[in-house]
Structures are given as C-alpha cells and as structure tokens.
C-alpha cells in the first residue's frame with residue numbers, strides 16, 4: 001500500500017449549490033473528477049492528524065465507488081479515524097447524528113437527495129462540519145476556489161475495503177471503522193419522543209403507511225417504526241434501498257409520491273401517510289385524502305411542540321426559509337417567540353441552532369427539523385406527528401384545520417419550470433430585478449405592492465451577508481410571489497415561483513389552492529413574462 005501523488009488539472013464548475021455539488025453521474029465518472037473535489041475539500045480543511053471523519057451516502061449508484069476513493073484519500077491525508085456506515089449507507093440526518101455523537105470533525109455525505117439515481121441519474125457530494133450541519137457558504141466557496149487551482153491529488157493505491165460487515169480495518173495510519181448506520185440516529189429519536197405513547201397508538205390499531213421510496217430511509221423506518229414501535233410489518237413500504245430508487249423520482253410530494261397519495265384517497269385509507277426522500281431528510285405528511293403542505297406541517301409542529309417530551313420546556317424560536325409560507329410566523333407571534341427568515345438552504349439554520357436562537361425550523365421544500373441534529377430529518381417529522389396524534393387524539397386533518405381556524409389558512413403553491421436554457425432563466429431574473437424599483441405602490445392583482453425587492457440575509461450570529469436570494473413581490477395584504485432559480489438541479493435552469501395568499505375566512509379554506517392563487521399566477525406572468533422566457537405555457541411541476 002503506497003502513498004501516491006498524482007498530477008491533476010482543474011475541472012470547470014465544481015461550485016457547490018444549495019446543498020453540495022450535484023451533477024449527472026456521468027460527470028462524476030470522469031477520471032479524476034471526484035478526486036479533484038475531495039482534494040480541494042481536504043486542502044481547505046487542513047491538518048487531518050488526530051481527527052475523525054464520517055463517510056456515508058444514500059446508497060445511490062456510484063455511492064460505493066466514491067466511498068472507496070474517499071477512504072484512500074482520507075488515509076493519504078492522515079485522518080486518525082474514518083467512520084463509514086455499513087454498506088456505505090448513512091442517511092443525511094443519520095450522518096448529522098453520528099458526527100455529533102462521535103465528536104467527529106466533519107463528514108462527507110454522498111447524495112443528490114431527491115434527484116433521480118442510477119447510471120443516467122444524479123450524484124452529489126457535500127461536506128458537513130463538526131456541528132453536524134452542512135458547511136456554510138464561506139467553506140463551500142473556499143472549496144470551489146481551491147478546485148480551480150488543483151495541481152495534484154494525494155491517494156493510496158490500496159485495494160477496496162469490505163463495507164458490508166461491521167468491523168475495523170487499517171489503511172496506512174488510519175483506522176477505518178464500519179459502523180451500524182441506524183444506532184446513533186435511533187438513540188437521538190428515543191430521547192425526544194414518547195415511544196410508549198406511539199407504541200400504544202399502534203397497539204390500538206392506528207394505521208400508518210410510510211413510503212420510503214426505495215431509498216435510504218427504509219432501514220431506519222423499519223428499525224424504528226416496525227421494530228421498536230411495534231407497527232405491523234408492511235407499515236413501511238418500498239423499504240429496500242435500490243441504487244436507482246426503482247427508476248422513480250424519490251421526492252416526497254404529491255406529484256412524485258403518487259402511489260402514497262392514491263392509497264390515502266382510497267375508501268379504506270390508513271389513518272396517516274408519509275413519505276421520505278432519497279437521503280431521508282425530506283418528508284411529506286398526508287391525512288386521509290388530505291395532503292399537508294410542508295409550511296403548514298412546520299406550523300402545526302411549532303404550535304404543539306410542548307406536548308412532545310423533547311420540547312416540553314418550550315421553543316427558543318423558529319426559523320423558516322424565505323419562500324416558505326408565513327404560517328409558522330403566526331404561530332410564533334401567538335407563542336411570543338422569535339421567528340427568523342433565512343435564505344433557501346438548510347445550511348443557513350446552523351448558526352441559529354448553534355446559538356440557541358431557534359429550536360424548530362423548516363422549508364417549503366418538504367424539509368422540517370430541529371436542534372436535535374443540524375440537518376432536516378424526514379423520519380423525525382413522522383415521529384413528531386405520530387407522537388402528537390397519540391397525545392391529542394386528533395387526526396392529521398383535524399390538527400391542520402385547527403391551525404387554519406386559529407390563524408387563517410396560508411394558501412400556498414410552488415410552480416417549477418424545469419430545464420430552461422440557463423441564459424433565458426438569467427435574462428428573466430435580470431429583467432425582473434430591473435423592474436423592482438418601479439413596483440412599490442403600483443396595483444397588481446387588485447392591490448398595491450408593498451415591497452418589491454431581492455431578498456438579502458444578514459446572519460445574526462456572524463454578520464455574514466447573503467444577497468440575491470430571491471425576488472419578492474409582497475402585496476399590501478401580505479399575499480406574495482417569490483421568484484428564484486433552483487440551486488440543486490443538474491440540467492439547465494429551474495425557475496421556482498412561490499405563491500402565498502392568506503385566507504382568514506374559513507369559508508375560503510376549501511377552495512382549491514390553484515384557484516385561490518390564480519390572481520397571483522397572473523401577476524407573476526405580468527411582471528416576469530414567464531411564458532416568453534421559459535417557452536412553457538404551464539409549469540413542469542406544481543406542488
């Protein structure tokens with residue numbers, strides 16, 4: 001086993017997006033592509049001696065190949081210890097839990113999250129820091145800059161290690177430990193929730209259908225929901241991780257989790273449905289014939305948090321990404337706690353959580369989480385809802401309707417225009433930004449525009465500024481339209497248009513969302529000429 005230094009030349013475009021570097025598998029398969037990025041990362045991280053690194057991924061195609069390469073490079077850089085999930089598996093929330101519980105210096109997550117997998121699908125790599133959360137922009141930008149000046153790679157010429165059995169191996173001076181991917185994560189959940197109450201709920205015949213979408217959530221859900229909590233076998237479906245997620249799109253929303261939605265519409269529907277995504281950090285909650293919007297889910301959890309043992313002392317505050325609906329703001333105001341508005345990207349919650357300013361956070365993109373780790377956590381959200389149902393005796397739908405009755409309904413939808421030529425998407429955003437100064441005071445969708453700006457965020461703990469985080473047009477009533485380009489796609493550009501309208505009157509709560517939001521869709525077309533720039537008459541996806 002020799003330490004090798006190989007010459008390398010930089011690849012274009014290794015700039016991490018909203019959540020790490022995501023590209024087509026074929027891009028990652030180019031010789032040296034992964035190595036360059038990992039070398040840039042290790043260059044930024046500096047001296048590895050005495051440190052522990054965690055490595056794992058969502059099991060998608062190329063996961064195993066990438067892990068072997070990373071182990072050879074980590075050993076070449078002198079890490080004392082590398083912990084790897086058995087079979088190369090670690091869900092994103094489990095990675096966060098392991099980093100924290102084992103006091104690791106950081107972790108490398110191999111995932112493209114909800115993006116499709118397989119040889120023609122997507123792959124991704126992301127670095128999490130010692131708090132267990134995604135590296136902040138200062139670190140990801142430094143990695144990108146280093147990637148542009150790579151001249152050599154340091155690696156071992158060692159054979160592949162067996163990843164499927166628990167155990168310890170030596171790679172040069174580095175100890176490689178294959179660990180149980182579920183244990184640390186389960187321990188964190190057990191400390192938060194009333195497992196006895198949830199067990200009793202299942203014992204009373206409560207029926208859950210949890211669709212883990214052939215992805216990494218399966219083993220975790222099987223162990224906790226069916227194993228520890230006694231739900232009948234078959235409660236967790238599509239539970240065996242596959243390298244291509246069964247050819248499906250592992251994104252838990254009503255458009256992609258259609259099988260779950262169909263089951264929840266049936267006459268004999270279970271009491272609750274839920275789905276998790278490729279790396280098990282996203283979640284969708286569904287009642288009987290009743291899909292819960294992620295923004296409402298966050299608000300319900302915040303409103304009832306003190307009924308959960310782990311949050312009985314109350315919430316320090318809450319946070320949501322800017323495009324997420326303002327439902328949780330209304331709950332926070334009632335509770336008398338702070339509510340922070342951050343740019344899109346879980347990494348922006350890390351400082352707020354570390355500083356103890358917030359306890360719960362969430363995003364419209366089917367992500368919810370709390371201070372228990374530093375990633376969003378799909379199964380945590382399912383357990384939270386189960387615990388809540390167990391102690392309140394209310395159904396999913398009753399809990400959401402009670403939120404609407406008290407605070408009004410924040411009717412919400414996101415329209416995505418996928419695969420737009422990048423120059424067209426950039427032109428749309430450029431024109432829109434240029435139009436902003438003239439909008440305040442003009443009448444749009446029958447109301448004066450109160451605010452028209454490009455969202456910028458100053459982190460209250462370290463003062464770092466993130467600008468150009470999405471264009472907002474906010475009307476006098478608080479209704480709003482937000483425009484931004486996705487930072488997670490791998491083909492062309494994706495335009496996201498987020499629409500929100502507050503409906504205080506219960507008589508309007510059952511109006512279909514697309515109907516209630518039609519005036520805002522027209523506003524979006526009027527100010528941004530969406531059809532002109534995208535060449536599309538309708539969005540590719542509406543959630």
Ligand code: G16
Nearest residue numbers: 018019113344345346365486487488
């Ligand atoms: C990632 C981020 C989320 C973000 C989502 C969508 O989620 O962690 O914070 O909301 O992408 O980002 P965008 O709108 O830029 O595509 P995940 O689950 O893909 O890691």
